[in-house]
Amino acid sequence: xxxxxxxxxxGPVLLMVHGFPIDRRIWAEQISGLSDIRRVxxxxxxxxxxxxxxxxxxxxxxxxDDLAETVQSLGVDQVDLAGIxxxxxxxxxxxxxxxQMVRTLILVSTRANEDPPEYKTGREMTAERARQYGxxxxxxxxxxxxxxxxxxxxxxxxVVGIFESVPxxxxxxxxxxxxxxxxxTGDLPSITVPALIIEGQGDHLLPEGSxxxxxxxxxxxxxxxxxxxxxxxxxxxxxxxxxxxRGFLDG
Numbered sequence: 001x002x003x004x005x006x007x008x009x010x011g012p013v014l015l016m017v018h019g020f021p022i023d024r025r026i027w028a029e030q031i032s033g034l035s036d037i038r039r040v041x042x043x044x045x046x047x048x049x050x051x052x053x054x055x056x057x058x059x060x061x062x063x064x065d066d067l068a069e070t071v072q073s074l075g076v077d078q079v080d081l082a083g084i085x086x087x088x089x090x091x092x093x094x095x096x097x098x099x100q101m102v103r104t105l106i107l108v109s110t111r112a113n114e115d116p117p118e119y120k121t122g123r124e125m126t127a128e129r130a131r132q133y134g135x136x137x138x139x140x141x142x143x144x145x146x147x148x149x150x151x152x153x154x155x156x157x158x159v160v161g162i163f164e165s166v167p168x169x170x171x172x173x174x175x176x177x178x179x180x181x182x183x184x185t186g187d188l189p190s191i192t193v194p195a196l197i198i199e200g201q202g203d204h205l206l207p208e209g210s211x212x213x214x215x216x217x218x219x220x221x222x223x224x225x226x227x228x229x230x231x232x233x234x235x236x237x238x239x240x241x242x243x244x245x246r247g248f249l250d251g
Contacts, residue, residue: 003070004050005043009035012103013076014249016042017067019085019109019232020178021135021142021171022162023049026084029238030245037249038080043070045090047170057173060086060181064093071101080249082106084234085205086174092184095191105191106245108198109231111210114183123179130171136164138171148202148230155236188217195221196248198241200229222248 006024008031016027027042034040045063047053067090071079080103083091088110095102115123129137139160147156195218199211215223224244229237 001046001066001069002073003043003066005041006031007041009039011039013074013079014038014040015079015081017083017087017090019087020174021138021166025162026235030234033242048166059177060089060093063090064097067094068098078103080104084108085110086178089181096187102193104193105195109203112184112188112214120179123175127172127175130168134168135166135171139163145205146231148228148236150228151236191218197221197223198244200226200233202230205231
């Protein structure tokens with residue numbers, strides 16, 4: 001499936017993959033802020049925004065295959081691949097399946113290990129809630145863990161607005177896809193391309209030390225911690241995130 005996307009700029013493609021339960025707009029400030037050094041392409045994964053959907057459920061590998069089809073449609077052989085949260089899980093799958101297409105990896109607010117049993121149960125409950133009441137119903141319980149305490153009301157309203165636009169069936173399918181995803185821990189030492197790990201200093205969703213645990217097994221990986229930001233650092237402190245990505249890509 002070829003995905004819909006927003007894009008700006010010229011040059012090598014920086015392909016940006018959003019997380020759960022949101023869409024391409026989490027990267028709005030990166031599209032505008034990095035377009036002078038890259039052709040920035042922020043995709044909507046299937047089932048939301050500018051992208052088509054499918055009746056059956058999908059997997060993390062399905063999303064990775066959609067990305068590969070989209071990369072081919074862009075007319076390029078390689079991309080700088082950035083993924084946040086669930087987008088990071090997809091980036092790991094993409095690396096396993098299409099390593100020749102990856103020039104660099106940028107992993108934001110994510111982890112490599114699979115869900116423990118209690119997390120899997122939570123994913124099932126989240127899927128059922130999204131299916132019954134819509135993605136907007138997830139905002140109340142998720143927002144306190146997604147955003148830093150310093151997040152402005154404007155940022156909160158923007159995130160809630162994105163939640164409200166994503167169909168409940170899409171979020172349900174994504175939640176189950178995350179539950180069943182492969183453990184990527186063993187793949188980390190095989191990542192031979194330059195890698196940047198970004199985490200928000202106020203991220204309450206991931207266990208403490210997740211960024212360090214992700215960076216250490218990847219040869220030469222760089223870790224940047226973003227102040228005044230939680231799990232959604234690209235929208236909470238976009239200037240710091242853009243500075244980190246710019247420095248990495250310029251290098």
